[in-house]
Amino acid sequence: MSNPTLLTISGALRKGSHNRMLLAEAAQAFGPADVIEADLNLPLYDGDLEAAEGIPSSVQTLANQITNADAIVISAPEYNKGISGVLKNALDWVSRVEGMAFKDKPTVVIAASAGRTGGETAHFMTHSCLTQLQAHLLPGPSVLVAGAMNEFDADGRLTNEHYLHTLTIRMQALRAISGQ
Numbered sequence: 001m002s003n004p005t006l007l008t009i010s011g012a013l014r015k016g017s018h019n020r021m022l023l024a025e026a027a028q029a030f031g032p033a034d035v036i037e038a039d040l041n042l043p044l045y046d047g048d049l050e051a052a053e054g055i056p057s058s059v060q061t062l063a064n065q066i067t068n069a070d071a072i073v074i075s076a077p078e079y080n081k082g083i084s085g086v087l088k089n090a091l092d093w094v095s096r097v098e099g100m101a102f103k104d105k106p107t108v109v110i111a112a113s114a115g116r117t118g119g120e121t122a123h124f125m126t127h128s129c130l131t132q133l134q135a136h137l138l139p140g141p142s143v144l145v146a147g148a149m150n151e152f153d154a155d156g157r158l159t160n161e162h163y164l165h166t167l168t169i170r171m172q173a174l175r176a177i178s179g180q
């Protein structure tokens with residue numbers, strides 16, 4: 001049987017992002033897979049741009065990656081007690097593409113943030129948006145990495161056993177439901 005395709009989506013763009021590190025850890029916990037990292041460096045959603053030029057190619061690429069994925073994991077940073085603009089913009093664009101890319105797609109949301117709650121509000125908001133997009137959100141214990149700047153080593157690996165354990169449970173459940 002071929003490897004499943006796992007799409008990882010980080011709500012932060014920066015290279016040193018803790019959410020990107022968490023996603024790398026999630027991919028390891030998922031097991032053998034063709035891992036694709038989504039690029040959320042998209043134009044800002046603008047109805048005039050959409051009317052004039054249609055769906056931008058970068059958005060169409062993202063929608064195709066979502067459609068073709070067997071499983072998706074999204075990591076959400078928290079900005080001002082909410083979802084990052086980067087992630088919300090991407091979800092808004094994808095919702096404008098024909099075909100409802102997220103519909104029934106096995107999806108897990110995780111989060112890493114500097115604060116004490118690990119981005120719980122951003123996690124909740126991401127779930128709320130994905131419900132509207134009819135993603136198949138897996139229930140389970142939340143992975144909310146608090147004080148993220150202290151939880152990864154110099155190689156970007158998650159050091160906290162508790163987070164690793166919960167992440168592994170979530171990713172194994174995602175693998176099981178992705179039909180592979």
Ligand SMILES: Cc1cc2nc3c(=O)[nH]c(=O)nc-3n(C[C@H](O)[C@H](O)[C@H](O)COP(=O)(O)O)c2cc1C
Nearest residue numbers: 012017018019020077078079080081113114115119
């Ligand atoms: C504009 C902005 C707003 C932020 N607001 C919050 C917040 O509400 N809660 C929180 O825990 N951290 C907040 N932070 C800190 C982020 O959690 C921290 O920068 C985190 O590392 C971002 O994720 P990243 O490492 O994946 O880039 C904020 C950071 C920025 C830049």
